[in-house]
Amino acid sequence: MKTTILIADDQPDVIEALALLLANDETEIVHAGSPAEVIRQAGARTFDVMLIDMNYTRDTSSGREGLDLLEQLHAYDPTLPIVVMTAWASIQLAVEAMQKGARDFVQKPWDNARLRAIVRNQIELGRALRRSQRLESENSILRGDGATPLVAESPAMKRVLEIVQRVAPSDANVLLRGENGTGKGVLARALHAASHRAARAFISVNIGGLSDSLFESELFGHVKGAFTDARQDRMGRFELADGGTLFLDEIANIAPPQQAKLLRVIESGEFERVGSSQTRRADVRLISATNAPLEQDVQAGRFRQDLLFRLNTVEITLPPLRERREDIPPLASQFLARFAKRYRKDVTGFHAAALQAMFAHPWSGNVRELEHAVERAVLMSSTSQIMRADLALPAPPEGSIEEMSIEQVETLLIRKALARFDGNVSRAAELLGLSRSALYRRMQRYSL
Secondary structure, eight states, X not given: OOEEEEEEOSOHHHHHHHXXXXXXXXXXXXXXXXXXXXXXXXXXXXXXXXXXXXXXXXOSSSOHHHHHHHHHXXXXXXXXXXXXXXXXXXXXXXXXXXXXXXXXXXXXXXXXXXXXXXXXXHHXXXXXXXXXXXXXXXXXXHHTOSSSOOOOOSHHHHHHHHHHHHXXXXXXXXXXXXXXXXXXXXXXXXXXXXXTTTTSOEEEEEGGGOOHHHHHHHHHEEOTTSSTTOOSOEEOHHHHTTTSEEEEETGGGOOHHHHHHHHHHHHHSXXXXXXXXXXXXXXXXXXXXXXXXXXXXXXXXXXOHHHHHHHOSEEEEOOOGGGOGGGHXXXXXXXXXXXXXXXXXXXXXXXHHHHHHHHHSOOXXXXXXXXXXXXXXXXXXXXXXXXXXXXXXXXXXXXXXGGSOHHHHHHHHHHHHHHHTTTOHHHHHHHHTOOHHHHHHHHXXXXX
């Protein structure tokens, strides 16, 4: 495996000496003479280790520039091994550098053998950490870890998870479809977490929230002076996601004039910041999401067919919550645990009537609506269990079958049959034209 080392110092002779010390056939050395160049290089590729000076042009001995640079690098990639160097060593500066993310500290002039050992150890430790985090991310999909877990108890979601496990390790672009609130953003993060890009950035942008005037600046960045409010250079979402994943939500809302610009970046990986003629490149895996019928938009001339082909190398459709009701209890339990902790409420579970109400509800807003309902219930609850009234869900309709879902109709008919025969399952099953076991399965599904 080729080793990449970045050496940052404002003195060329220091960079040359370190490069001679560390270079070999299996190592590539990259130079940087300023904090800005370090940040640019960090956004352009992955490094096994960085050696950065603590003092540049702002002053000569405080180390403040190096500390600021450390903060930026650590926020960008917490797994990146960074060794700091300075001729103005102090215990206080070393401690502060470690607190801001440095892995080790070297005083100039350095001891060659010690420096080689530090670099070698940090490369090995950094690679081990990234492998561990990648494996943990992959396993977390199956365990349902995270603030908003990917729950897959239902057959419909198990099929989705099987596709995720097959597709995630590749670099194929993925188009996620599904109604609002089905969890497309959660699935996008799951795909990223199980990919070889998991150690790099996951950048999300809501295309529907971008005006035409902001589109290029947000996605491709701009240079200082490119327009009235461009007071400094700014990286776009493609640069920020370089080496990682870029999630384009509400992709159907991209305006026709902007579609050609997005297509060019997808095809070539090249773009220019607004106000600049310098062509940049970004290695990005694209995940897009929509609830719109893009094929109809293509036929109507609102969406480019070639862009659709580029976006949906693989297509995954998330089922609505009404088609995955087996996932309601585990989803509700996860939300309950999160909100009980957030609001410091001693709420540990759901009353049977509350569960029944959740099963019967149509959930037109899908998982997002369930999340909001549980959050409200936690706030309103005055006992250790969520009661039906806490959820504030409307009662299942007793009339107008035309306005009811299939699940609501089945629930209503089963209740009426059981009530007619005082809970006798065999007679109720006979009336409904079902076997006893089939009725029991439905009763279990609807928590009756």
